[in-house]
Structure formats: C-alpha cells, structure tokens
Amino acid sequence: MRIFSFVLALWLGLCAVSQAAPPQPEPPAGRNVVLVIIDGVRQQEWGGRSVDDAGRPVRLSELFPVLLKLQKRGVWFPNLAISNPAGVSLPAYADIFAGRRQEKILSNHPPVEDFRSHYPTLMQEAQKQLRLGFDGVSLIASWAPLCQIAALAPVKPEEEFFRSCGFKSNAPSTLEPPLFFKPEVYGGSRTDIDTFVELLREVPKRHPRLLVVHLGDADEEAHLHARIQRKLSQHYGIFHYHQALRQDDYLLGRIWDALQSDPFYRDNTYLIVTTDHGRDTAEDPAQWASHGRCIAEKIRTRPCSGCSGVFALAVGPGLTAKTARGTYLHTDLAPTIAKLLGIQFPSATGKPIREIVEPAARAPQRIGVGAPPVYLTLPPPLPAQPLTQPAGAVSSTQPVLPAASPSAQPMQPTQPVQPAPQPPSPVSSLAAPVRPASPAATP
Ligand SMILES: [Zn+2]
Ligand SMILES: [Zn+2]
Numbered sequence: 001m002r003i004f005s006f007v008l009a010l011w012l013g014l015c016a017v018s019q020a021a022p023p024q025p026e027p028p029a030g031r032n033v034v035l036v037i038i039d040g041v042r043q044q045e046w047g048g049r050s051v052d053d054a055g056r057p058v059r060l061s062e063l064f065p066v067l068l069k070l071q072k073r074g075v076w077f078p079n080l081a082i083s084n085p086a087g088v089s090l091p092a093y094a095d096i097f098a099g100r101r102q103e104k105i106l107s108n109h110p111p112v113e114d115f116r117s118h119y120p121t122l123m124q125e126a127q128k129q130l131r132l133g134f135d136g137v138s139l140i141a142s143w144a145p146l147c148q149i150a151a152l153a154p155v156k157p158e159e160e161f162f163r164s165c166g167f168k169s170n171a172p173s174t175l176e177p178p179l180f181f182k183p184e185v186y187g188g189s190r191t192d193i194d195t196f197v198e199l200l201r202e203v204p205k206r207h208p209r210l211l212v213v214h215l216g217d218a219d220e221e222a223h224l225h226a227r228i229q230r231k232l233s234q235h236y237g238i239f240h241y242h243q244a245l246r247q248d249d250y251l252l253g254r255i256w257d258a259l260q261s262d263p264f265y266r267d268n269t270y271l272i273v274t275t276d277h278g279r280d281t282a283e284d285p286a287q288w289a290s291h292g293r294c295i296a297e298k299i300r301t302r303p304c305s306g307c308s309g310v311f312a313l314a315v316g317p318g319l320t321a322k323t324a325r326g327t328y329l330h331t332d333l334a335p336t337i338a339k340l341l342g343i344q345f346p347s348a349t350g351k352p353i354r355e356i357v358e359p360a361a362r363a364p365q366r367i368g369v370g371a372p373p374v375y376l377t378l379p380p381p382l383p384a385q386p387l388t389q390p391a392g393a394v395s396s397t398q399p400v401l402p403a404a405s406p407s408a409q410p411m412q413p414t415q416p417v418q419p420a421p422q423p424p425s426p427v428s429s430l431a432a433p434v435r436p437a438s439p440a441a442t443p
Pocket of ligand 2 (some may be wrong): 040089219221223291
C-alpha cells in the first residue's frame with residue numbers, strides 16, 4: 001500500500017510538472033547553411049567600378065546595399081576564382097556542387113550522357129549522412145539545368161531531396177500546384193521573383209538544413225543586351241543588368257530577413273553568397289554582356305580575369321567582419337559547407353576555407369606587399385585550336401586557375417581588380433587542378 005501511494009504521488013507529481021511546463025519546440029539539431037548564387041556578377045560591379053549607359057559611375061552602395069551591410073558582419077572573399085576553364089555557368093555549378101572539377105562538363109551543352117553530376121554532390125552527402133530526408137536539403141534555382149547536375153545518378157528514392165529549378169520540381173504532386181507570376185520571361189528560366197516566391201512557399205514548411213538558391217536574372221538581362229544588339233542593332237543597355245543585380249541584392253536581404261525571423265534558422269545559420277562567373281573584359285563596348293569569350297578568344301592576346309575572378313561572402317555564427325587574405329576556388333565552397341554541417345566529403349578535392357571553418361584561428365601572416373592580386377595563370381597559346389568559338393560552348397583543355405603566387409593581396413570591395421602583369425605560364429591538366437598558393441596556408 002505504501003509503495004502504491006508513492007507511485008501514485010510520483011505519477012501525480014510528474015503530471016503536475018508536465019502541466020506546469022508546456023512542451024517547447026525542439027531546437028534545431030545543428031547548424032544550417034544557405035548558399036545563394038547570383039549568376040554572372042562582374043568584377044566591375046562587385047568591385048565598385050561599374051558605369052551606367054551614359055558612362056556615369058554606379059556606386060557599390062546603389063547596386064548592393066544589402067551585400068555591403070552583410071559584409072560588415074561577415075567574411076569577404078575578393079580572391080576567389082572559378083575552377084573551370086570555360087567561364088560559363090554549367091561547369092561552375094557542377095564544380096560548386098561536387099567540390100571538385102567535373103572534367104566532362106566544359107560547356108553549358110555537354111553531350112546528353114554527360115549532362116549530370118559525375119561525382120556525389122554536397123546536397124547528396126548532407127542528405128545521406130545527416131539522414132535529413134526529402135525536405136532536409138533543398139535546391140531552388142531559376143535555371144532549369146541545375147536540378148539535373150545536382151546529384152550523381154541513380155539517386156535512391158530514400159536519398160532524394162527537394163529540387164525546384166526552372167518551371168519544374170521533383171516534389172510529389174500535391175494539392176498545391178506550382179505558381180508562376182512572371183512565367184516565360186526568359187524562355188525556360190524561371191524569373192528570380194518566382195524563384196523567391198517558391199522559396200517563401202517551400203522553405204518554411206520544409207526547413208532544409210542545407211538550402212541552395214540560384215538567382216539568374218542578371219545573367220539573362222546581360223545576354224539579352226547582346227541578343228537585341230545582334231538581331232536588331234539596337235541598344236538595350238546595361239541598365240537592365242544593373243536593375244537585376246539591384247533586385248537580387250534586395251532578394252538577398254529578404255532571404256536574410258526570412259531566415260532571421262524563423263526560430264529554426266535565427267542565429268543558427270550560415271549564409272554564403274557567391275557568383276558562378278564574372279563577365280568578359282574584352283575591349284568591346286558590350287563586353288559586359290557575355291562571358292566565356294575571354295578564355296576562348298582573348299586569353300591568347302592579353303590577360304583577362306573578367307570571367308574567372310569572383311567573390312564570396314560568408315555570414316554566420318562566430319564570423320565577424322573581415323576581408324580574407326586567402327586565395328580560394330569554387331571547389332572549396334562545398335568542402336567548407338560540409339565542414340560547417342559536420343559531414344565528410346571524401347570525393348571532393350577542394351579544401352575547407354579556413355576563415356570560415358576556423359574563424360578564431362590566428363590570422364595568416366601576410367607574405368609580400370604591394371603586388372596586385374593574382375587570379376589567373378594564363379596558358380600558352382594553343383595554335384592547334386581555333387581562335388573563336390561560340391559563347392557558351394567553350395571547350396578547352398586548359399584550366400584557368402589563380403596563379404601559384406604567394407603575393408596575392410586582400411582586396412577591398414571598392415578597389416579595382418587588376419589582372420596580373422605576368423607572362424603566361426603553363427598550367428596542369430584538368431584532372432588534377434593546381435591549388436592556388438595561399439598565404440592562409442602558411443601561417
Ligand atoms: Zn552563369
Ligand atoms: Zn550567361
């Protein structure tokens with residue numbers, strides 16, 4: 001009887017406790033990462049050197065007020081380079097997703113059998129290792145091909161993750177049909193506004209721990225300038241490219257605000273922003289409209305960093321405002337994110353970026369003073385290859401990598417980026433890209 005009374009009292013006590021403290025929502029089980037890639041941001045724009053159609057300067061604060069604000073609380077990487085030789089989109093996304101050079105993807109139009117990821121991607125590894133399920137990893141992209149290269153096929157049903165690119169998604173057909181408020185503006189690509197609306201609709205209900213977002217309007221508007229010029233000999237103007245960049249900067253702010261207003265993400269999420277390539281620096285009045293040509297045509301006559309010099313910004317727990325001195329590649333982004341998520345990424349060849357994964361580590365010692373930043377090691381002329389190729393279909397066997405120079409200096413976003421005044425030197429094969437020598441690697 002005494003035991004019965006004790007058990008009854010204990011049970012009543014437990015009930016009282018559970019009534020007094022209503023169940024709290026479960027805290028997220030780890031850090032989250034959101035990667036936002038804005039397509040085709042030229043160095044002149046993110047470097048604060050752009051001009052409008054009348055040749056008047058366009059200030060950095062006019063184009064990227066949100067990026068500048070985030071820069072004050074995160075790590076800015078002005079010495080990032082693409083890891084592919086083509087300077088076009090698909091090879092860049094293939095490398096970013098897989099954390100390594102994807103040798104068979106050298107243009108936006110690879111052969112059908114190669115139009116896929118050839119290695120496991122960051123999204124797959126995160127889904128599998130963290131057992132995140134379909135909702136736990138999401139890719140939401142304006143450009144349709146990104147869903148196709150986001151995974152090494154075949155993907156087991158239980159290892160699928162949410163992919164929404166262009167006008168299609170792999171979500172099981174639900175009661176909520178896809179909605180497009182600006183359909184078919186860019187012929188096949190979803191507008192960034194519709195991509196953003198998709199994000200607003202899907203992210204709160206799925207809460208992915210890894211979210212990859214692609215915004216493509218700026219690149220579309222730049223190409224539109226070239227198309228109208230070619231077909232009608234009319235001037236469309238850089239105004240529209242700049243407007244798209246302003247819009248994407250605004251959307252970046254909306255994404256940040258959405259993350260910070262959601263307890264699942266607030267103060268627990270890294271935001272990494274980058275671009276897939278720059279734009280041409282050929283001496284052509286409309287050079288900003290295209291990209292990829294600098295590798296195919298101009299590299300043999302003059303140095304050109306327009307396509308390959310890109311940026312990154314990382315904001316998140318433990319990160320404070322600083323400009324990273326290290327020289328990095330696109331292929332380093334996925335291993336960095338893998339480290340932040342606490343997963344392994346054995347097939348990647350990139351290395352975690354120290355300024356992000358070890359923000360408290362001692363600052364690397366600066367080596368060399370006064371030399372301009374170096375983005376490229378230019379390959380020697382290749383007489384066997386034709387000098388011109390159609391933009392977007394560049395095929396080269398020479399990788400474009402930052403020069404293995406210890407003299408790379410940190411750049412401020414308002415400083416111009418100059419190509420290295422160095423003679424061309426050979427580079428290695430695509431299969432084994434040479435990593436840039438980084439002062440960060442030699443403390
Ligand atoms: Zn692109
Ligand atoms: Zn493009």
